[in-house]
Amino acid sequence: MNKCEHNELNPEVCTTKEIPMATPEQMVDDWNNVHEPGIDVTWEDDFGEIHNAKTRSYAEMLGGHTPVIWLTGVSGCYDLERVRAVV
Numbered sequence: 001m002n003k004c005e006h007n008e009l010n011p012e013v014c015t016t017k018e019i020p021m022a023t024p025e026q027m028v029d030d031w032n033n034v035h036e037p038g039i040d041v042t043w044e045d046d047f048g049e050i051h052n053a054k055t056r057s058y059a060e061m062l063g064g065h066t067p068v069i070w071l072t073g074v075s076g077c078y079d080l081e082r083v084r085a086v087v
Contacts, residue, residue, distance in 0.1 A: 027067040027080055031059040040086040043071060043078055052086075 022030065037055050044050055057070040059080050068077035 024061060024065060024067045028059045028061055031067070031069070031080060035059075035085055041069075041071065042084050042086060043074070044082040055083075 035055065037057050039055050040052065041055055042050050042052055053071040053073055055069055056072050057077075059067055059069045060077075062068045062077060067080035069080050069083055070077045071083070
């Protein structure tokens with residue numbers, strides 16, 4: 001993933017630097033270290049629509065490759081990359 005950093009001498013110029021991506025396991029650990037089940041979240045469906053829900057589990061690995069979490073009112077689990085905690 002790249003992050004744009006504006007050049008102080010010329011704000012129109014954007015320089016990028018590489019930001020290391022978290023592994024799926026790190027995503028699960030990071031989520032679970034901060035959030036308990038039952039928190040309010042928003043989640044994005046396959047059509048880009050945003051919904052509100054509560055978590056009903058800790059985050060976990062699905063099939064050893066995808067970080068997911070279970071949400072109230074949603075059948076199955078959802079990709080953790082599409083879920084955001086409501087602050």
